[in-house]
Amino acid sequence: MNSFTFNLRAIVPYLGELKMAVVTTVAMSLSTIVLSLAIGLFFAVLRQSRVAPLRWLATAYVEFFRNTPLLVMLYFAYFMMPVIGLRMSPFQSGLVGMTLHFGAYMTEILRAGLIAVPNGQYEAGNSQGMTSLQILRHVVLPQVFRTIYAPLGNQLINIVLGSSLTSAIAVNEIASWMQTAGSDSFRYFETFLIAAIAYAVLCQAINLTRIFIGRALFPDNR
Amino acid sequence: MFRTKLFAAAVALLLPAIAGPGAQAGEVLNRVVSSGTLRVAVMGSLPPYTNMRPDGQMEGYDIDLAKKLAEALKVKPEFIVVDSAGRVAALQTGKADVTISGFARNVQRSLTIAFSDPYLIVPGRILVKTDSPLKNVEDVNNSKYKLSLNRGGNSEPIIAAKFPDVERLRFNTNADGLNALMSGQVDAMAQDAFYHAEQIAKYPGQLRMLEGTYSRQEDAIGAPAGDSEWLRVINLWLEQINATGENKELFKKWFGFDPPKINADF
Numbered sequence: 445m446n447s448f449t450f451n452l453r454a455i456v457p458y459l460g461e462l463k464m465a466v467v468t469t470v471a472m473s474l475s476t477i478v479l480s481l482a483i484g485l486f487f488a489v490l491r492q493s494r495v496a497p498l499r500w501l502a503t504a505y506v507e508f509f510r511n512t513p514l515l516v517m518l519y520f521a522y523f524m525m526p527v528i529g530l531r532m533s534p535f536q537s538g539l540v541g542m543t544l545h546f547g548a549y550m551t552e553i554l555r556a557g558l559i560a561v562p563n564g565q566y567e568a569g570n571s572q573g574m575t576s577l578q579i580l581r582h583v584v585l586p587q588v589f590r591t592i593y594a595p596l597g598n599q600l601i602n603i604v605l606g607s608s609l610t611s612a613i614a615v616n617e618i619a620s621w622m623q624t625a626g627s628d629s630f631r632y633f634e635t636f637l638i639a640a641i642a643y644a645v646l647c648q649a650i651n652l653t654r655i656f657i658g659r660a661l662f663p664d665n666r
Numbered sequence: 667m668f669r670t671k672l673f674a675a676a677v678a679l680l681l682p683a684i685a686g687p688g689a690q691a692g693e694v695l696n697r698v699v700s701s702g703t704l705r706v707a708v709m710g711s712l713p714p715y716t717n718m719r720p721d722g723q724m725e726g727y728d729i730d731l732a733k734k735l736a737e738a739l740k741v742k743p744e745f746i747v748v749d750s751a752g753r754v755a756a757l758q759t760g761k762a763d764v765t766i767s768g769f770a771r772n773v774q775r776s777l778t779i780a781f782s783d784p785y786l787i788v789p790g791r792i793l794v795k796t797d798s799p800l801k802n803v804e805d806v807n808n809s810k811y812k813l814s815l816n817r818g819g820n821s822e823p824i825i826a827a828k829f830p831d832v833e834r835l836r837f838n839t840n841a842d843g844l845n846a847l848m849s850g851q852v853d854a855m856a857q858d859a860f861y862h863a864e865q866i867a868k869y870p871g872q873l874r875m876l877e878g879t880y881s882r883q884e885d886a887i888g889a890p891a892g893d894s895e896w897l898r899v900i901n902l903w904l905e906q907i908n909a910t911g912e913n914k915e916l917f918k919k920w921f922g923f924d925p926p927k928i929n930a931d932f
Binding site (some may be wrong): 523524527531532611616626628629630631 | 719720750751754755774775777778779814817818820822823835836837838842844846850
């Protein structure tokens with residue numbers, strides 16, 4: 445006996461909420477990408493610093509956040525921060541947890557890019573009378589981003605998929621929609637399938653955007 | 667082109683496996699009687715409804731009910747542990763004959779599986795911290811308050827309709843919803859009265875329930891859709907354990923107090 449009939453039509457009434465959920469997932473992912481890149485760049489430069497305590501600080505950050513689960517960080521930001529008087533909304537807590545977690549990975553990716561820039565490039569910049577900030581901005585970073593552009597793609601997808609964990613702290617994104625619509629309609633298989641497709645499309649869209657931007661930025665980087 | 671065809675072929679192969687007619691009248695009933703076993707889908711951990719002991723045996727209010735049903739049918743109960751979603755899937759795929767596991771019935775759900783008459787009425791109530799300014803359930807419906815609730819619970823749409831103005835935050839587990847209340851991220855928590863009673867006992871002096879209820883949830887036995895004969899037997903049995911007071915006794919054994927009235931005041 446088999447009383448299950450696959451019926452995608454049953455999901456139609458829930459598509460309006462799915463639209464809101466997709467918007468939340470995109471907002472969370474894009475904000476995390478921008479912020480974690482900024483944090484990653486900051487700590488990657490710090491890890492190359494000549495001042496030892498700065499290096500230690502950056503290493504401590506990377507090792508702590510890279511070796512703790514994202515879910516724990518999210519719980520920490522949402523449930524524990526109010527204890528010390530810092531009360532953030534679910535979205536804000538999610539963004540903080542995601543940024544700190546993925547910022548650690550970004551640090552390592554960017555550091556790899558920094559290491560790949562030969563010393564001669566710095567010396568050449570120095571000989572032109574550039575300050576170290578100018579060297580970083582005009583000489584080093586363009587080469588760093590060209591080097592890390594491909595591995596960055598993995599990380600962007602990880603961020604989109606990682607955002608599904610924020611449903612645990614009451615963010616109404618796609619994974620949250622999946623549970624809600626599934627249990628309301630009892631159409632779990634259908635909602636799981638739709639959620640999987642939504643994530644696949646989002647990830648692929650972000651990946652393609654990255655590839656096209658890459659072609660414009662680094663035309664000789666094939 | 668070839669890929670499209672391959673995909674179509676794969677889908678065509680897959681479809682018969684997941685689509686099929688509902689159960690025939692008498693089909694499940696006959697199987698239970700002739701096989702001598704009643705396969706019951708239960709959640710692994712929903713004390714005091716169901717709970718797995720360290721030795722792997724199941725216990726709880728719903729488990730005792732299932733044993734009584736099997737006894738009345740003169741068959742052996744066999745428990746299949748599922749999660750919340752699996753309570754439906756086990757019936758849809760014919761892996762279980764009934765689901766007895768804190769299963770709230772509603773019209774939307776009854777489109778995919780069948781439900782018996784209710785065996786337990788669960789009042790939905792609101793939990794707050796003792797020092798909260800809130801008094802009645804209705805007071806919660808205010809945009810300046812935040813309310814935690816279980817994501818995907820039967821009560822989710824009910825709460826949305828009853829409290830449209832309050833900011834509703836959805837969590838995956840009761841523990842997370844309670845954490846949110848304890849850490850001040852929300853002002854109130856929506857759950858059933860039995861859950862609240864347990865928390866109030868666990869955190870003496872810190873929590874209280876608001877006056878009034880927001881919902882009347884009917885817990886029922888789930889069965890595969892299509893077999894009305896099977897449902898007829900289950901309903902007769904339910905009527906009898908209610909009439910004899912056995913159901914009330916079982917509830918008292920596991921919850922420690924009398925169950926709410928089963929018949930609604932229309």
